[in-house]
Amino acid sequence: MPAEDNFTVTPYAVEGDIDYDRLLDKFGADALTTEQKAKFPDPGHPLVRRNVFYAERDVDPFLDAASDDKLHSIVTGRGPSGPMHIGHIFPFYFAKYLQDRTGTLVYIPFSDDEKYFLKDKSLGEISDYTRENLLDLLAVGFDPERTRIIVDTADADVMYPLATAFAKEVTQATVDATYGDPENIGLSFYPAVQATHLLFPQLVEGRHPTLVPIAVDQDPHVRVCRDIAAKERYDVAKPGALLSKFLPSLEGPGKMSSSDDAPSILLSDDRETVFDKIRTHAYSGGQTGLEEHREQGGNPEVDVSYQFLYYFFEESDEQVERLAREYREGSLLSGELKEMAAENIANFLEAHQERRRALGSLEDELEQFRLTESERQDARRRAGYPDSSLVQQ
Template identity: 65%
Template sequence: MSENPTHDDESNSNQHTDPAHGADSSDDDFIVTPYAVSGEVDYEKLLERFGANTLTDAQIARFPDHPLLRRRTFYAGRDVDRYLEAAEVGDPHALVTGRGPSGPMHLGHVLPLYLAKRFQRETGATVYIPLSDDEKFLAKAQSFESIGKHTRDNLRDILAVGFDPERTRIVVDTADADVIYPIATRLAKHLTPATIEAVYGEQDSVGLQFYPAVQATHLLLPQLVAGRQPTLVPIAIDQDPHVRVCRDVAAKEALPVDKPGALLGRFLPSLEGPGKMSASDDAASIDLTDDPDTVAKTIRTHAYTGGQASLEAHRERGGDPSVDVPFQYLRFFFEADDAELERIAEQYRSGELLSGELKEIAIERITDFLGAHQRRRAELGDLEDELEPYRLTDGERKQALERAGVPSSPF
């Protein structure tokens, strides 16, 4: 679940990680890097590999209540306590959750944004939402024009989530290059090609080689704009290397910032079944703009179920909610009530609830959710006007450049 700050969690055809070079490869029988996941993922072993910590019950209790945490889809983290302390006493604290605008946003892309909105509403977290149109242009066989269209479209979905403009900043790499590029250059000075290759594998262009410095900029931006504060980056665990690169760079460059923390999540299953959620263009998915009929048809046709092959077998042996995608959607996000979720699971396991019936429950919840999202999206006016209050102010830009040690413009 959750997206990395600025990439999709899709595998990237223009980039590849050679396990022989991947810092995260090991002798285990699974591979998890930002651009490749294979094998049966052992989430605990991953934490050992990456050096992150399982969330304790106490930590989860201190976060705003949300099924994604309560049910441990987000199950681990880095420097989570510092964030929680700040959130509890009302000190500044921030989240960074981004978007790589290479296509329409799917259901899976927007759920982390709704989680961030919840955090914002409950503890006043500042939320930074970087859109990496540069990286998507570099990594995809798409023109900049096409990426630009997706950027505008995605921005409408992000705005529809309903963040508090006072506490939210949206940046687009090319449109905010005046602040992004000089800071990325500052961070790139000691980011070696060898480090990038070890973490991300060989890159096809010098643009992609430079991009991790831009990504590190995203993660430090809340602190560069508004001063040192705990920053949490909610991401799927395969994206953790981005955070580690940023933490290394931040420490090396002696900037007036703390290393950003991370909230690490398991993978959302794709509609077609367990495993890493796929956003690649040919996979079936639920778009945020899908109408109820389309959602119903997509789930009825494509959703992988944990049911048995025949009605008789199902009534007799029951279904397996742990691999059933409609059930997993309820568990991740759409059924907040633990008792109700357990009731559904129990009915499914007993064979009383059929796969088709479980699908209809999921369809109803998702359709309600999307209906509300789409209403807010439809109410948006001119994109430029709507975005204005979410934009970095001139003063914030100046502050960020100053804290990053970038010389002020001679112009």
């Protein structure tokens, strides 16, 4: 009999020492191939080159459309249950990289309703986090002509009619088997809302390849949506997925979280705070003593400072390879590695924070990213709502 997994990965819980290859078997996804990585636009993104995005579902139609200058889109969302940290933001900068190089349409849904169902927080708290998170997303610098930001409760006139149509395609048995026993009926219904998120670009623009770059724990949402997309009554393609590993927490292997006691580096942290968190909390792969480290070297595979640089915060492949080599040899010390990681992260955050400070009011900035009335009408019509007069009252 195969050994029992000693980890849990679901949209609502990530625990244990994750075997990413084993997850591919469990979820039925495929490893991202060398040939597929080469099809991403130059210069290839570190998240792809370094196998952080390591698995996929139907990524080829998206890459082919991007290469041929044909219509293609990305959906990457945010659940506003707290302040954003560095683990939350890198998928959005990845989406901007694709938009800048291939004109990708980017759709960003905010699942404020799901977070209210899931978290012990008031509607007011979720609303406050939504506003703060929106400002961080706007600071990324997306092209408003090719980006739409949707907030479930604020755009309920279009999101919930579509979710109602898709909800009829999903049985409670499917929800239970995919997510476990939901805590409330809101979470039972939410997979239909998530399917609306993932199919929304096609409902607005017509059938085309869509890619969902997400952490691997969110893959169940894609699987349920792909089953809905397969129904002949909807003229949509199954959305593809690009699945990533987790950015580790400061305390070591595992998913970085802003909702538990583990420290995390927030997008609002200043330089001093970043250095303090890295120096104090970043798990080291080095030896306990200087002489021992010089003799035996360190392990970059578990060193959090190195992993931060490897995942996102060091552009040069030659540099990360050199750091890994010198760390293993013992010529690079854990403290030196921490200082490099803190410096790069602080520089990144300062640039992000400067762009955020330069924004105008949220209402004015967000307006240019909102759905137009014609886009709302097109989405409702393609999902089977030819007459929207009732929802407009």
